[in-house]
Amino acid sequence: MFVRLALEEDIPAIVELARQNCELSTPYLTFAPDRVVETCQQYLNTANPTIFVCEDKRKVIGMLVATISQYRQAEGLYTTQEVLYVDRAHQGSRAAVVLTKHLIAWSERLGAIEITGGNDNDYKSERTARFLSHFGFERVGFFMRRMM
Numbered sequence: 261m262f263v264r265l266a267l268e269e270d271i272p273a274i275v276e277l278a279r280q281n282c283e284l285s286t287p288y289l290t291f292a293p294d295r296v297v298e299t300c301q302q303y304l305n306t307a308n309p310t311i312f313v314c315e316d317k318r319k320v321i322g323m324l325v326a327t328i329s330q331y332r333q334a335e336g337l338y339t340t341q342e343v344l345y346v347d348r349a350h351q352g353s354r355a356a357v358v359l360t361k362h363l364i365a366w367s368e369r370l371g372a373i374e375i376t377g378g379n380d381n382d383y384k385s386e387r388t389a390r391f392l393s394h395f396g397f398e399r400v401g402f403f404m405r406r407m408m
Contacts, residue, residue, distance in 0.1 A: 261354055263362040266311040266323070271300045273320035274311065281345040288407075299325075309342065312362055314355040322346035322355040324363055326377075328370060339367040341377030360395055378403070 266274060275296045282291040303311045314322035325343035330336070341363055346355040367375050378392060378399075389399060 261314060261316045261321075261358060263312050263314050263324075263358050266300070266303065266313045268300075268304060270313055270320055271297060274300055274313070274323055277320070277323050277345050277347060278343075280347060281343065310366070312359060312366075314346065314359050316350065316353075316355070321350040321353075322359055324359040326363055326366070328372075331373075336373045337370065338374045338376060339363070339370065339372045341375060344377075356391065360392070364395060 275293050278296045279291050279293065282289055299309065300311065303309050309325050309327045312324045312326070313320045314324075323343065323345055324341065327340045327342060329338055329340060331338065341360075344356060344359060344363075346353065346359075363375065375397070378388060378397065389397075393399075
C-alpha cells in the first residue's frame with residue numbers, strides 16, 4: 261500500500277471514489293461525475309487542488325484532495341485537506357493513515373504553517389476527529405452550514 265500523485269489514468273477510479281463519498285457523506289447533493297473530471301483536469305493543469313491516491317495491489321483504493329492557499333491577513337501559506345476517502349472494502353485498513361501521513365509530509369515540504377480540514381458533514385464526525393487527533397490535529401471553532 262503506497263501513496264502517489266494521481267495520474268490521468270486514475271480519473272475513472274477517482275470518479276468512482278468520489279461517487280461513493282458523495283453517496284455516504286453528502287446524500288443531499290446530486291453527484292456530478294463531469295465535475296469530478298473537471299477537478300482532475302484542473303489538478304493536472306495547475307496542481308491546485310492536488311490529488312493523491314492510495315494504491316494497493318495496483319488498484320486505487322483511496323484518495324486525498326488538498327489545496328494550497330495563502331492567508332488573507334498574514335504572510336505564509338496553509339494547506340487544506342478537502343477530501344479524504346477510502347473505498348468501502350478498504351475502510352479500516354492503513355489507507356487513511358498513509359494518506360494522512362503523506363498530506364503532512366507534503367505540507368511540510370511546501371513550508372505550510374498549518375493544515376486545515378477535518379469533517380464538514382455529519383458522516384462519522386467524531387470518528388474522523390479522533391482519527392486526525394492521532395496526527396496532531398486539534399479541534400478549533402465550529403464549521404457551520406445553512407442549507408438553501
